[in-house]
Amino acid sequence: MNGAADGLNEKRGIVVVATRNMGKVREFRHALEPLGKEVRSLHEYPEAPEVEEDGSTFAENAFKKAKEIGDFLKLPVLADDSGLCVELLNGEPGIYSARYAGEHGNDAANNAKLMDELMRLRQGDDTEQPLLSPARFVCALVLYDPATGRSLEAEGEVEGWITSETAGAGGFGYDPLFFVPQYERTMAELNVEEKQRISHRGEALKRLLDKLN
Incomplete structure (x- = not known):
């Protein structure tokens, strides 16, 4: 692990x-620029490949994106895969969070x-409680x-x-x-x-920066 940190530094x-x-x-720029890093996005590299996120976990998807794009650009790449896991939906949408409705990134x-899914499951409930289900955000970097x-590599999550x-x-x-209850x-x-x-991304970033430093 030390060798990885040395190489990246x-x-x-x-x-x-x-x-x-x-x-x-x-969010990444806010965390990394104070460390003297110039943070760029894929908007500045339109030639970068689109990576198919076909892993079975957040960590697998994040690693695949970082490696494929890093090898292509010949630059250090920070990739994340993150999503929402809802208890009442048995952990969905999970790794499919960004394309839950079928179109990637349509918030x-x-x-x-x-x-729609939560209201369907809550049909018949007498409560007026606006909080529908426990959930957690998960991020793998x-x-x-x-x-x-x-x-x-680092992971973080936040419950709400x-x-x-x-x-x-x-x-x-x-x-x-x-x-967020707190x-x-x-x-x-x-x-x-x-x-x-x-946040889940903030927690993962803290853990990643601890390793990097």
């Missing part, structure tokens, strides 16, 4: 984040399908260095509830539906610092 300060999701890029459609063939009352204009994905707000209502402090 020796690279010039460019880290390519394997996403075109600017919400994720902002509105994914949120609508999630609500992989930082891969093609110069050494080594990688660093899916609420029927969407709130907040920040964040992305399922954030407006994910209620803040009594949804993830989409948190600012970048608050979200980084408790």
